Amino acid sequence: MARIDVIMPQMGESITEGTMSRWMKKVGDAVKRDEPIFEISTDKVDAEIPAPNAGVLAEVIVTEGQTVAVGTVVARIETDATAAVSAPPSAPATPTAAPSSAAAASTPPAAPPAAPAKAAPAPTPPAPQAAAPAGDETAEERLKRKSTPLVRKMVEDHRLDLGAIPGSGSAGRVTKQDVLSYLETGAAAPQPAATQPSASVAAPLAEAPRAMAATGPSTVAASATVAAWEGDRVEPWSRIRKLTADHMVLSRRVSAHVNSLMEVDFSHVAAVRKQHRAAFAERGVNLTFLAFIVKAVADNLRNHPVINAAVSGDNTIYRRSINVGIAVALDWGLIVPVIRNADELSLLGVARAVQDLAERARTKRLAPDDVQKGTFTITNPGGFGTYVGTPIINQPQVAILAIGAIEKRPAVITTPDGTDAIGVRTKGMCCLAYDHRVVDGADADRFLADVRKTLHAFPENQA
């Protein structure tokens, strides 16, 4: 157990005592290193005094209004309490090790621990969005607004609320890494369970804003303000809704969407499915049409690298991994869990993965990893009977496949002897939306044709 003394600092050469004007933290509060914990006033200056160490404020010895000599212990900080909290790239071990000493001839812009000569308060750069009226701000909020240019730019580009992002930097400052983690995992650590789905959906979108940045300042359209009529219910967007909205608008803006439609005869797949359904069920797996489609797509992507790609600036990134995302509709939004290396799985493996991810999406048990690094996406609006949909590309991917309703339809069949007849076939419409910046029509059509070919003659021994 290590308790660190916090002393009344000497605020000037002739100053011998200081008055405790206000405690900014209570006993039991966690404090970060360099985070202001109390305010003092002396003959010359009033100043906020930063914590010499991270920990928990364990004892308050000098109460508000008391005047004590310089050097008096005013509080103690318990440092062990935070020992378990993994420290980010740790700050210099002791306050005096900070920059002012030795050959590091420089002027650290952050208040050096024991000498915050804040007679003239450090100018706080105007934050793009004031979290709260200045008067109501906590010390922590105030510090966070002292953000770096990069963080301010990122917050603006991604339309985030700086105050909502947990900061790991000195004195709780939000760093680039904090913004990136926030984008990847959604709200970070101390979030109630209810926000978990948004935590997951944020991930596939994390890469998208880069495209946004590439095309200049965010112009993702803010919706017009509309008057609510009497009796209307106004519901603020949840995080998942907001992310989805931004992402969809962004995608339509950056990608040159083209749709190619192809009807696939699933009669053969239906037969294979019927034949193996029981055996799969015995192993706890529901064999769906979707599993066949994922398998056929994954197997063909290897031969069509331009479909399994991403756009980065003026470059096309051809992905080595084939990670197929599956759009799952939830009551509270849409989420795209990803089957990693789908081309390496058997039909059974694919079916199990689809089932597992969908199940975990519905029960909010997806891990951040489950929704990242997709290279191609499949969406399945046909489940509701939709003939087919024209999907929006999941940035920064370049293509997405929508599967319409798979149902029995009349079809022209040519019998082996060459006569045509109308027969009943199990058919479904597939729509590939692709980004014409990098995928040309012929590329897309060849890929679709190959997928169709695979499905028309799905090898039974793979089932």
Added chain:
Amino acid sequence: MAEITFLEAIREGLAEEMERDASVFCLGEDIGGFGGAFKVTEGLQARFGEMRVIDTPISEVAIVGAAAGAAHYGMRPVCEMQFIDFVSCAYDMLTNYVATARYRAFLPCPIVVRGPSGGYVRGGPFHSQNPEAAFLHTPGLKIAYPATAEDAKGMIKAAIRDDDPVLFFEHKYLYRRIKGTMPAGDHVVPLGVARVAREGKHLSIITYAATVWKALEAAEELEREHGLSVEVIDLRTLLPLDDQAVVATVKKTNRVLVVHEDTVTGGIAGEITARINELCFEWLDAPVRRVAAHDVPLPDAPPLEDFVLPQTSDIVRACRWLAAY
């Protein structure tokens, strides 16, 4: 190919250029029969003769002035300052005459002024200086300051071939401590292009000369002890400065420490910091920090020299501060 020292690499570069181009000649104090105070030119007089490796009187201004005249007449002189500290004696000639010659009178002045610089060798105030900043804002000059043996050779060759005056700083701490294997063939390293000495992602150290090695040591320690991935940029040429390389590393890691052995006030770190502000302010995730020598003449006493010059531990400390910001 065997490894050779930083010093031998410079000698090899000089000899190759003298061999290649009859207009190249060397002049300086004790560089002929004696081979120079540090023996950089050892053997060159025996090989190329007294007309091409010329011992001069002790007058830096005369050396540079004579070189300028020869250069106007089509020669490519390489001047040695016995210690670069004494280049200040030729400051007037370099800044008023040489640097302005092309602008004033269309007089080409392809000279190289080279010499041993830098501290960490207990040389005291007259034999340890890094006077690059004194010339940094003299338009018309170029300043090269290599850190590796390969660059030392490739850049002295580039400096000799350059049609404008080049100050070529040779860090004496590196002379015999740093070795390298020279690339085969005509190895020329273009001036004005920085080098990524180590890739990293959390923060960048921008530096040059001897402190490149201190920065690499610090990066090693930061990776091992603190899990920090530190990029090290070796500027190689200070004038013209490779803005592109600076901007690229800022955009990559967003946190920058500028390190140099020269004193901090008015040093090139300030210039680099200003350029970062102008070119890529929005990419900063922390203030740009400097680690450089204290603003005092370099002391003779070893503990004091160690204190005044930037050490690996200073760089580590500043990096940790930056990383935690």
